[in-house]
Amino acid sequence: MTGTISGAKTHRTAEEIGRTEIGPRPLPELGTQKAAVDLSTVDSTLPNGLRVIAVRRATVPMVEIRLRVPFADPAASSAGSPHSAQAELLANTVLTGTAARTRVEIDTELALVGGELDSVVDPERLSFTGNALASGLGTVLDVLADVLTNASYPADELERERARLVERISIARSQPSVIAREALQKVLYGDHPYAKEMPEADEVATVTREDVVALHGKALLPRGSVFVVVGDIDPAEAVAQIGEALGAWQGDGEAVQLPPLPPVNGGDVLFVHRAGAVQSQIRLAAQAIPRTDERYPALQLANLVYGGFFSSRLVENIREDKGYTYSARSHPEFTVHGATLLVDADTASEVTAAALLETRYELARLGLVPPSESEVDVARRYAIGTLLTSTSSQSGLASFLVNLVGLGLGLDWLVAHPQRLQAVTPEQVAAAALEFFAPGNFTGVLVGDAEQLTPKLRALGGVSFQ
Known part of the structure; x- marks a missing residue:
């Protein structure tokens, strides 16, 4: 609403705020980047x-907890292994x-201290994520300890969750992004357990209590696992x-790490x-280097210049x-053994071949027309x-740190990385x-309608058809 009080406007438009009588207001200089606090x-x-x-x-009277348990398939092969299905149902x-506690009692006890717990699994790890008021840390730990040592997997709860999981998997497998991700993992890693990020619905249906x-x-073991707590705590007391x-x-033995x-x-x-x-999914991948490599900071900046923001x-x-696309990006993906560079783009079918051509062109241009000093600085x-x-929040720091530790790094890496x-x-x-973004380094998958795409993709080259 625009009005006047004593002849003055009570509201100004964004354009008016951004301008003066002699032109647009100049942008202030960027401030100096602050280092991470001790x-x-x-x-x-x-x-x-x-x-x-x-x-x-x-910063706030809260605590965040993260428990990372290496949870790879001990059979070291996804072919015919029930591990993926069992692990999903366990999580x-x-x-x-x-x-000692029902599901309702667990949720109620956590809610009374402003807390919650959740668990997820992937081919590498089983992760517990939680938070609470700082005064409720003891309650969260007590509940977590009970779950780790005395989880009962009630038959009715397991049956209900199994049915939900079967339905979710069936729905997910109809999604183009899931189809593309599974196809890419298969191309990159074949029958390696890491390629199997989601079990088949019929595999889950046969899992018993x-x-x-x-x-x-046999697999939820403390040795080799990492527990991170961040918050309004005294670290030694915590x-x-x-x-x-x-x-x-x-538990006997050590939690199982993913094989190389x-x-x-x-x-x-x-x-x-x-x-x-009517849309296509372009997914490219190349070998990269871990965060421990001295070349990683330069690679991180090269990736940002190419497609990282x-x-x-x-x-x-x-x-x-x-x-050609609403969303395109490139990003590194890390595992305990290394890293890959990924390029993602979803495009309309009629421009898919052109989008793939331009994506490859920009890969080559990054090496042949190096980033300018201005691009690097941005x-x-x-x-x-x-x-x-x-990493400024308790939650962000806890999540980043537990992932770093899983890759063999720690808080010192985080503190020193800005420098x-x-x-x-x-x-x-x-x-x-020049080293990492050469088009010849990349492979990948392209998901789309063959009738619309095949002629142009054959003409473009570098695409194989099953």
Whole structure:
């Protein structure tokens, strides 16, 4: 609403606010990037083999907890293995009851301290995520300890969750993004367990309660696992409290780590037919390097320049300039054994071949026309800013830290990384671009309708058809 009080406007438009009588208001200079604050932390290993990392961040009177349990298939092969289906059902039912608590009692007890617990699984790990008021940490630990040592997997809860999981898997497998992801993982890793991110619905349907209980006993182990707590705590006291609460969690052996992945070799993009599709999914991948490699900071900035944020070359080309896609991006994906570079774009069928051509063109251009000093500086500011922003909250820091620890890194890497990014030169970014973004390094998949796409893709080349 616009009105006047004593002849003055009570409301100004955004255009009016942004301008003066002599023209647009100048933008202020960007401030200096702030370094990460010093963090009080304790890193200890309990007698049962569980590593505990406690970090004080007293921004709010809360705590965030993360438990990472390596949970790979001990058979080291996804072919015919029931592990994926059993692990999914375990993650969906481990919090549904114990010998001492029902599902409702677990939820109620956590709610009384402003808390919650959740669990998810993937081919690498079983993860527990939780939070509560700082004063409720003991309650969360007590519930978690009960779940880890006495989960009962009630038959009615398991039956209900199994039916829901079968339905969710069936629906997910009809989604283009899931079809593309599964096809890409198969191309990259074949029968390696990492390629099987989702079990088949019929595999889940055959899992019994006895299967889940047995998996819990042999695979949900403290030795090799990591517990992270971040919040308004005294780190030493928190470690002692966790040790007392989780000391009864025992088990023979060590949690199973994912076996090494095969290297990603460049090659043709595999075409996957999806009849009647009006959109196509382009998914490319290449071998990358882990965060421990001294070249990683330069690679991180090269990736941002290519397609890692909205101001990147790829987005400017196929989204802003040509309108081929609403969303395009490139990003690294890390496992305990290494890393890959991924490029994702969804396009309308009629421009799919052109979008693939421009995506490859930008890969080549990154190496042949190296990023300018200005491009590197913008990417650097974005990288440092997003790192500091994403880890400024208790939740963000806890999640980032538990993932770092799973990759063999720690809080010291996080604290020092802005300085590593600051030291990267444009020449180092150019070298990383030339080494890692060459089009020949990449392989991948393209999901779409064969009737519409095949002629143009054959003419383009570099695409294989089943």
